[in-house]
Amino acid sequence: MADSFANEPTPLRRSGLRRRRGLALAAVIALGVSIAQTPIAAAADTPVFRPVGAAPAVPNGAVRLTEPQADQPVRLNVELAPRDPAALQAFVTAVSTPDSPQYHQYLQKGQFAAVFGPTRTTIDAVTTALEAQGLNPGAASPDGLSIPVDTTFGNAARALRVGFAGYRLTDGRTTYANTNAPELPSSVAGVVTGILGLNDFTKPVAQHTPGTRTVAAPKGSVQPHAAQPNVATPSFCSDIKNLLSSNGLTDTQDYWEPSTLSASYAYNTAPLYNQYGNTGSGVSVGLFELENYSPDDIAAYESCFGLRTSVSATKVDGGPTLPPDMNTQVGLESALDIQTVAGLAPGVGIKVYQGPDNANSTQYLDVYRRIVNDDAVQVISTSWGLCETNAQAWDPALLSTEANLFAMAAAQGQTVVAASGDSGSTGCYPVGPDNSSLVVDDPAAQPNVTAVGGTRMTLPSGGSSVVQSTWNTPGEQPGASGGGVSQYQKLSGAGNFQSGVQGAGYSNVCAAAAGTTCRQVPDVSALADPGTGYLTAFGEDTNSQYWTIIGGTSGAAPLWAAIMALTDASGSCAGNGAVGMVNPALYQHANLLTDVTAGNNILDGSGYTGNLYSAGSGYDLTTGLGTPKAPALVEALCSAKAASVGSSFTPVTPARVLDTRSAGPIGAGGTLKLPVTGANGVPSSGVTAVVLNVTATESTDGGFLTLYPDGQPRPASSNLNFVAGQTIPNLVTIPVGSDGAVDIYNRFGTVQVIADIFGYFTNDGTGYRFHTSTPQRLLDTRNGQGVTSGQATPVGTGGVFALPLTDTAGPGNTGPLAGAAALMLNVTATESTDGGFLTVYPSNVARPASSNLNYVAGQTIPNAVVTPVNGSAIDFYNRFGTVQIIADLFGYYSAN
Known part of the structure; x- marks a missing residue:
């Protein structure tokens, strides 16, 4: 049940929508919240180390020299993976292909970090791990993909467990290189793609x-x-x-x-x-x-x-x-x-x-x-x-x-x-x-x-x-x-x-x-x-x-x-x-x-x-x-213009379709098959893809999850990256196999996985098309935006906040988002006094047994949310403690 999320460890920050290839689903999610983030819990005192990448090959003809002096400065860049590489490339395909409904619907300036960059918690976790090894990392690049480290060869050797050697190349250059792959604590090694600056063999011409x-x-x-x-x-x-x-x-x-x-x-x-x-x-x-x-x-x-x-x-x-x-x-x-x-x-x-x-x-x-x-x-x-x-x-x-x-x-x-x-x-x-x-x-x-x-x-x-x-x-x-x-x-x-x-x-x-x-x-x-x-x-x-x-x-x-x-x-x-x-x-x-x-x-x-x-x-x-x-x-x-035909989306009442905590986690290198069609409002045939809110929790090692159609080769990509002990959600759009199932692969350690379904795509034209809108804030309980007279804020334990859908971006602009079947929101929970979760759903239906984002006390965490619209308001349910809620609109689904 959703209530069992109440005391989870801190989730990774999430503010981006995942979009799979060929599906008309927007991925333009921006985070407009300027509030402090809570770092994840510190790693164990004696972490297990794992290699990151590989050692460079020494160029032919190179003559080995003495290693660089230990006190000689060196600049390193610790490179991080995007939060969902597969979704990033799918989005690129969608906005770059003339017959895609998303053609030319690019990210706006400055949006990348919030949509596809590593989460703030991931960046903080890697930064903390580097500091624990005696390094002094700088601020991450604006895209979040790189953390600079100015250090010395001696410090780099100790912190990253590498050796160094000097070389003279056949072109006369004197260079240096690490003699083995760098190592980082396993809790963060899975989100680091490599460390630049450990050698200087390459010379672009x-x-x-x-x-x-x-x-x-x-x-x-x-x-x-x-x-x-x-x-x-x-x-x-x-x-x-x-x-x-x-x-x-x-x-x-x-x-x-x-x-x-x-x-x-x-x-x-x-x-x-x-x-x-x-x-x-x-x-x-x-x-x-x-x-x-x-x-x-x-x-x-x-x-x-x-x-x-x-x-x-x-x-x-x-x-x-x-x-x-x-x-x-x-x-x-x-x-x-x-x-x-x-x-x-x-x-x-x-x-x-x-x-x-x-x-x-x-x-x-x-x-x-x-x-x-x-x-x-x-x-x-x-x-x-x-x-x-x-x-x-x-x-x-x-x-x-x-x-x-x-x-x-x-x-x-x-x-x-x-x-x-x-x-x-x-x-x-x-x-x-x-x-x-x-x-x-x-x-x-x-x-x-x-x-x-x-x-x-x-x-x-x-x-x-x-x-x-x-x-x-x-x-x-x-x-x-x-x-x-x-x-x-x-x-x-x-x-x-x-x-x-x-x-x-x-x-x-x-x-x-x-x-x-x-x-x-x-x-x-x-x-x-x-x-x-x-x-x-x-x-x-x-x-x-x-x-x-x-x-x-x-x-x-x-x-x-x-x-x-x-x-x-x-x-x-x-x-x-x-x-x-x-x-x-x-x-x-x-x-x-x-x-x-x-x-x-x-x-x-x-x-x-x-x-x-x-x-x-x-x-x-x-x-x-x-x-x-x-x-x-x-x-x-x-x-060339965006196609007017293609996959269309049908929202369903959110429902939980997987919770491994009742049967046991997915092991390292393990794959779980999840049937998703023929139940919970999803047809048994004609479905091309489903929208799942996937949460990883209780992980014993840093790693990632990959979701893909059952019966097809597993792609070399990830949908959800995490470090040990974290809880992290992600909204994923994933094609289904011919048998109506998707596979969930776990790379390292063991991890519990929870999945809630929010809708499905078909090619028969019976669903709804996605429409982008200028990002706009609908709700901020901290300053009263979207709050009507008599509504209590912050939202208390077991409280339900009803948000009227006053239309400024929907079809026709004539009242409560007339004609919209579902909304695309970025929802943020902040200033929580206890661990809990939020559930977002239409105001005229029973609250579903699912969750959209989970948090611990004091944490700020966003996530992309697709919620059906069946009336003139949507409800935000808070399970424990008090919490402030921010909601931004980025688009909607409608038949028009």
């Missing part, structure tokens, strides 16, 4: 080629051009054009400048400027960089093309210190990125996020974390990366940390584009040990990133149509379009935007299970060949400003970023929302890209002797779907 041809323009010889009207394509200054011509360099043959690039049939962005006045105004592009840039280079470029594009810099972790330099090429990548975006989308705002020179993995990821948490740009472009096998081997926490950050970006509606690499099908070339193996680059291979490959593009003399082929330059400085099959990233279910798409040469190198495929790279492509590359202002001395022609997929990525910015700025997207994680839409509109069918990406000199990969008709592993055709692609991406 820019994916550009060296400047191939450079000319010097005497300072003062170039006359500034007036800024062009917003409806005009940027115009190339004759001074530089003539200078290039005198050096035998011709536009469209040896290089492409913005006006010819935008006017070419290949991209054809010019009509966006000239016919629609779209220059990207109102949209911001964020550039990921690990170097400084020269403002003089940017000024020279803007002066030549008559631009006034706003460019600003944000330094992360202190930022870079080395000045731009032609000889070392510091600043070349930044110049290329800034100028490519400005030239093709002159009205955008460009925000350059700069990490330290020679950044380690901690600093590298801190830059992405800052960009995503700032949420100040709609498009993110990165031309830096490393081959994914080295990333995984040298820093086992890197790929998973990136994945969480890019999922957060997608959930917020940010588009991320990344260069696919310049080493063809052998992504680790020239850095060993797998420099002749088929490998793709990271972060391009991340599923929530759009990977951009490279092409060669020329305009034949006297011709009107460009000729495109796969970029592949042999010689002393070879380069080719990065592409292939990921060994680590997989796509499955509704989130598999590459379903039915298989490039020639594909193989199951990621060991994908049935119904799952390995991520293929690239998705799209653009100009990258330095032989027909980008004209860039880079480098100066006392007398001259230099202009150089460069290439690489690091030019192709910002080109796509510019086109995505133009897309977001278009009139259609203004009404339907930013394109966000654009991969599903791109694969649906492959006909609006130019299919590149010639060439291969077998890199000259790599040592690879096979024949993979070649371009061909349709998707391929050299140029992906092809190059963009604007404005048709822009219009198609913006005109």
Whole structure:
């Protein structure tokens, strides 16, 4: 019975709704409560330790040196799992897929932590565990996914039970690394995905080629051009054009400048400027960089093309210190990125996020974390990366940390584009040990990133149509379009935007299970060949400003970023929302890209002797779907709308369907089968998914629960994470198996599980559709909001608080949420004087024997709640003590 929850340990904080793939259920739950949280009880005096992650592999050829000095400072980031990784990715799929009812219903700025980030109690538990080991952790990042720790190697070794060693790598760098996996108390180890900063093997590199041809323009010889009207394509200054011509360099043959690039049939962005006045105004592009840039280079470029594009810099972790330099090429990548975006989308705002020179993995990821948490740009472009096998081997926490950050970006509606690499099908070339193996680059291979490959593009003399082929330059400085099959990233279910798409040469190198495929790279492509590359202002001395022609997929990525910015700025997207994680839409509109069918990406000199990969008709592993055709692609991406059909929801009177405390807990690695159809108001057939409020309690170890359809393979994800001894609830939407059952898997220790059912989904159209609403507070008993005369607050033992449903967000806005069948609420209990629980239910029905959230005295805990509406009020029942209640409305279900 529900009453047995009265004296449970402190639950984890909960404020997010779980949404499974393909279901029209909102997951936009924000917590608007600014009150202190009570940490969980301290772990045992002699905790059991468990490894977190793995030790890094030592790069081939590394020479072992002495370990770092014990008093030498080191910065660590303790990375935490989202509270429900499966629900996070399901939400990303829902808001990114054009045929989803939730298409473009992104999280609002600052909502991620409350909806998908680790709970406050989880963060506090990990912080307390670190402190107990003698470390001094800082405040968690805004997303809640990372806890910084500034310490020394000696303290880190003792606290995390690791050894350290120094190494000299074959590239001459002196590095360090942990010699074994770090260990944490088992009570929190299950919620920690890895610890960054224990080694510095990884070194991301820019994916550009060296400047191939450079000319010097005497300072003062170039006359500034007036800024062009917003409806005009940027115009190339004759001074530089003539200078290039005198050096035998011709536009469209040896290089492409913005006006010819935008006017070419290949991209054809010019009509966006000239016919629609779209220059990207109102949209911001964020550039990921690990170097400084020269403002003089940017000024020279803007002066030549008559631009006034706003460019600003944000330094992360202190930022870079080395000045731009032609000889070392510091600043070349930044110049290329800034100028490519400005030239093709002159009205955008460009925000350059700069990490330290020679950044380690901690600093590298801190830059992405800052960009995503700032949420100040709609498009993110990165031309830096490393081959994914080295990333995984040298820093086992890197790929998973990136994945969480890019999922957060997608959930917020940010588009991320990344260069696919310049080493063809052998992504680790020239850095060993797998420099002749088929490998793709990271972060391009991340599923929530759009990977951009490279092409060669020329305009034949006297011709009107460009000729495109796969970029592949042999010689002393070879380069080719990065592409292939990921060994680590997989796509499955509704989130598999590459379903039915298989490039020639594909193989199951990621060991994908049935119904799952390995991520293929690239998705799209653009100009990258330095032989027909980008004209860039880079480098100066006392007398001259230099202009150089460069290439690489690091030019192709910002080109796509510019086109995505133009897309977001278009009139259609203004009404339907930013394109966000654009991969599903791109694969649906492959006909609006130019299919590149010639060439291969077998890199000259790599040592690879096979024949993979070649371009061909349709998707391929050299140029992906092809190059963009604007404005048709822009219009198609913006005109896609959320589907009006799909799963519909039917609420039921809440009922308890599982309580293992009467029969015994689920053991470590154990699975419990739970039939959910054919009872409690749920039909025996036609049900696609059910909504359960699942609570874990009396756990003997830190771990997680995974819910999945019975009869299907268990996914590598979790629905509910907990530490030892906690009680934590979570509202879960889970598909049912063909037999009407779901399975519940427990990873570590033993745990008691309670489940209450609140509704079900069908595809027959008989249920209700979800409608989002602007978040609004309906009730706060602390200050009287929603409290009518004569109602007692706080709510006492056995008390029932009736909340009238005065409508401000429901269908028709004509009274008590007319037509609403159920409400989506975030309910918070706080200032409780005793352990107990809340039950939320319609005011005109008997109180159900279930609970929505459980708490101990003094705790503040929120949870997502779906409650049916059968009248003009809903009731909040409190079992023990007194408690203050806060309720926020985020949406409702109705037939309209």
